[in-house]
Amino acid sequence: MTFVVARHVVLECVRRRVFLVVPIATVLFLGLYWFGTDRVFDQTTSFGVSVDPTVVTGATMLGLSMFGTFFLGAILATFLTFTVVRGDAEQGLLQPLIVRPLGRSAFVAGRFVGAAAVGVGYSLALFLTCVAITGATGGWWPDRIAEPALQLAGAVVFVTAASLFGSVFLATVANGIAVLMLVGAGLVAGFLGQIGDALGSDTLVSVGRVASALLPFEALYQAALRSLTADLSGPEGFIVRLGPFGGGADASAGLYFWLAAYFILLAAGTVAAFARRDV
Amino acid sequence: MATVFQATEIVKAYGDHHALDGVSIEVQRGELFGLLGPNGAGKTTLVKIGCGLVRPTSGQILIRGHGPRSIHARRAIGYLAELFRFPGWLRADEVLGLHQQLAGSNGGAAERAELLDLVGLDYASTRRVEKMSKGMQQRLGIAQALIGTPDLLLLDEPTSALDPAARHTIRRLLEGLRDRGVTVLLNSHLLSEVELVCDRVAILLDGRVVTEGTPDELIGGSGVEIVTDEGTTSYPEARPADVPGIVASLVADGRSIYEVRPTKRTLEQVYLEAVGGRMG
Numbered sequence: 308m309t310f311v312v313a314r315h316v317v318l319e320c321v322r323r324r325v326f327l328v329v330p331i332a333t334v335l336f337l338g339l340y341w342f343g344t345d346r347v348f349d350q351t352t353s354f355g356v357s358v359d360p361t362v363v364t365g366a367t368m369l370g371l372s373m374f375g376t377f378f379l380g381a382i383l384a385t386f387l388t389f390t391v392v393r394g395d396a397e398q399g400l401l402q403p404l405i406v407r408p409l410g411r412s413a414f415v416a417g418r419f420v421g422a423a424a425v426g427v428g429y430s431l432a433l434f435l436t437c438v439a440i441t442g443a444t445g446g447w448w449p450d451r452i453a454e455p456a457l458q459l460a461g462a463v464v465f466v467t468a469a470s471l472f473g474s475v476f477l478a479t480v481a482n483g484i485a486v487l488m489l490v491g492a493g494l495v496a497g498f499l500g501q502i503g504d505a506l507g508s509d510t511l512v513s514v515g516r517v518a519s520a521l522l523p524f525e526a527l528y529q530a531a532l533r534s535l536t537a538d539l540s541g542p543e544g545f546i547v548r549l550g551p552f553g554g555g556a557d558a559s560a561g562l563y564f565w566l567a568a569y570f571i572l573l574a575a576g577t578v579a580a581f582a583r584r585d586v
Numbered sequence: 587m588a589t590v591f592q593a594t595e596i597v598k599a600y601g602d603h604h605a606l607d608g609v610s611i612e613v614q615r616g617e618l619f620g621l622l623g624p625n626g627a628g629k630t631t632l633v634k635i636g637c638g639l640v641r642p643t644s645g646q647i648l649i650r651g652h653g654p655r656s657i658h659a660r661r662a663i664g665y666l667a668e669l670f671r672f673p674g675w676l677r678a679d680e681v682l683g684l685h686q687q688l689a690g691s692n693g694g695a696a697e698r699a700e701l702l703d704l705v706g707l708d709y710a711s712t713r714r715v716e717k718m719s720k721g722m723q724q725r726l727g728i729a730q731a732l733i734g735t736p737d738l739l740l741l742d743e744p745t746s747a748l749d750p751a752a753r754h755t756i757r758r759l760l761e762g763l764r765d766r767g768v769t770v771l772l773n774s775h776l777l778s779e780v781e782l783v784c785d786r787v788a789i790l791l792d793g794r795v796v797t798e799g800t801p802d803e804l805i806g807g808s809g810v811e812i813v814t815d816e817g818t819t820s821y822p823e824a825r826p827a828d829v830p831g832i833v834a835s836l837v838a839d840g841r842s843i844y845e846v847r848p849t850k851r852t853l854e855q856v857y858l859e860a861v862g863g864r865m866g
Contacts (some may be wrong), residue, residue: 311687322675399670403730406637408660409687586639 308409312417313424316387329383333433336375341440344368344377348445365447366536368527373435373459374494377528380463381428385486387422388470391415394479396586405586408532412578419471419574426463431456450538458531461566465524466490468573472491475580493518493525500529519562589649590738590769591663592634596645598631598793606644607632607793613786616767618760620774620784624861627790630668633740636771637665649738649743654808659864661690664736665840666727668743668773674716678726681715691734693751695795701729706755722745728756739763742773757783781853789860796860804856812836813845820849 318327347368392415395401404415434456442448449455469489473482479507500515502508519526591613598606613619621629633641633751638648638654651660672681675759682698691697702708702767706723724747731739745753753776760770760783774780780787783800788798797804809822810829814836826848833843 308688311684315684319673319675323673400673401666402639402667403665403670403672403727406639406660406663406665407655407685408690409688410655410660411656413837453866560718565725583641 308413309417309420312404312414313421314408315420316418317425320387329429332379336379337436337440339373340368340375340437341444344441345444353358361445362446362539365441365445366449366539368445369437369441369447369449370532370535372441373434373455376430376433376437377462377531378490378494379433380426380459381466381490381524382487383429383492384422384426384463384467385470385483387425388467389416389474390479391418391471391474392581392584392586393474393477394482395398396476398532400584412488415471415577415581419467421465421473425427426467427460430460430463446565449535451534453533455531457549458527458534462524462527462531465527465570467567468570468577469524471578472573472580475577475584479498489522490524493522494528496522497525497529520565523566527566530562547576568574589613590615590617590650591619592648593632593636594645594647596632596635596647598628598635598640599643602862604793606635606642609790609793609795609856610645611788611795611798613738613769613771615769616764617785618764618772618783619771620772620780620787621790622777622780622787622857623790628793629862630742630745633665633742633773635769637663637740648840661734662737664731664733664739666731666739666741666744667809668746670727672715672723672726675714677712677714678702678718679711681726681728683735685730687829689734693734695774701732704732704759706752707730721749721752724748724802725752725756728759735768736770739768741770741771743775744772745776745779747775753779775856777852777857779803787853789857791861798825801853805851805853806856809849811845811847811849812843813847814841814843816841822851824848 320329321413348361351364353360388400390398394400405411410416412561435452438449438452466486469483470486473485476482477485496518499511500518503511503513503515515529588611588705591611593609593611596606596609599603605626609628609632611619621632632642635642636649638659643690648739650658650662652658652662670702676684677699679702682701685691685762686693686697692790693700699708702711705728707722707725707729710722712723715726718726724744725822728741728744729743746754748756756781762770763770764785772784773779783799786798786800788795790796809820810832811818811820811826812832821828822833830844833846836843
């Protein structure tokens with residue numbers, strides 16, 4: 308039953324005309340990224356010090372692409388889930404489905420699996436395309452590809468789960484605004500943490516850590532950024548980590564335990580709240 | 587006869603407002619039961635509790651002896667909501683296919699074709715929902731409710747968007763279902779429709795059942811109107827056996843009798859008396 312609902316979500320993405328905007332926006336993003344990366348590699352031939360400009364430019368640009376990929380993936384995940392309970396109930400889309408024998412928890416699990424599959428697939432495809440563009444235009448390839456890709460995909464999964472949770476309580480527009488504001492707030496808090504790290508500000512570093520704990524997609528995004536350049540050393544590594552798209556924070560084992568606990572709580576909260584909700 | 591739908595002292599409160607205030611009704615197997623009442627009387631809330639979409643504040647509903655949210659009840663129910671939509675990007679046949687999968691029906695293409703034919707949509711099986719009129723979507727909704735041959739149909743205003751010909755088709759369909767032993771709980775504002783097809787009727791007002799019975803019981807006995815040289819006089823309580831006596835009495839009083847005609851109340855009159863002319 309869960310699979311039936313998940314497949315319905317995937318089919319919706321393929322068939323609904325409104326989702327035409329996704330490939331259009333993606334092509335625009337990739338075109339701009341290609342153009343910008345190509346120009347930056349051409350124009351950045353030397354920093355005047357003994358730093359390899361290809362490494363710094365490539366790592367920074369790919370970090371930037373990761374920001375764009377996460378943002379687009381988060382928007383897609385949000386739009387696939389922000390109406391699932393309250394929004395769809397108000398439109399009368401939900402009731403015919405959940406009176407069927409599948410039950411509410413299987414229904415919401417199916418919606419999550421479908422949306423997460425689309426969001427993860429999209430984010431991975433976009434990130435890997437950006438890796439390829441960076442390599443093709445400037446000849447720079449990150450040492451690690453799978454690890455940051457999976458961490459980025461994990462961040463999108465958390466946005467999906469958060470949006471689904473919000474859909475139980477909030478009407479469509481309110482939930483969409485809330486989730487995207489949380490994503491934005493998390494990213495800004497992460498940048499503040501990186502700036503604090505570079506400047507040696509304990510307060511800003513704490514802000515970043517608290518934001519990462521409260522908004523786990525931010526922790527995963529930061530981990531993905533760090534994974535991208537984790538093997539860079541020397542002056543190139545130092546310079547890249549100073550910038551907003553090359554810093555990030557390591558993902559510890561503790562973080563993954565916290566992420567697992569957080570996800571279980573979020574899933575249980577969604578199922579429990581949906582079970583009690585009159586529709 | 588087996589009780590298929592049993593509501594016992596159902597109360598649903600939203601803050602201080604009681605949408606339902608102690609409603610008890612029973613619907614037997616193969617019965618076509620009509621729920622009437624003005625807007626806000628609690629009809630939709632009762633049906634929603636019956637299919638597990640809304641939880642009662644107190645009281646309970648049993649579907650064939652099981653709670654509405656149990657798997658047994660869900661397998662027995664077919665439901666058409668008053669306000670519903672299907673995804674516009676799905677085709678009619680795909681809507682039914684999705685519900686077949688969710689209901690665990692193995693009727694396949696034959697069941698889908700039969701149901702579309704039953705509601706007069708056989709020509710539109712590949713049409714997207716977004717290209718359908720409201721009436722077509724309503725008929726598709728009825729077909730969806732019939733997926734998996736449910737034992738109990740909960741229909742909330744099933745004919746509200748239909749033209750008279752389509753209403754007639756649905757009436758025949760409901761009667762056919764009743765003949766096959768399907769139990770139907772029907773919410774409707776269309777009193778004539780309820781009067782025509784329902785075996786029993788309950789009228790709800792302010793969350794309570796104010797009257798219940800067969801249409802004939804509610805309408806009551808026939809009266810007569812007698813036209814004399816002094817005009818028309820109505821005898822609403824008169825039974826057929828009373829008529830000769832009344833006529834003889836009038837003749838003895840010197841009246842000339844021109845016409846004696848039976849009169850009958852309609853369900854609409856019964857309804858208006860029950861709800862006190864209240865509008866939703």
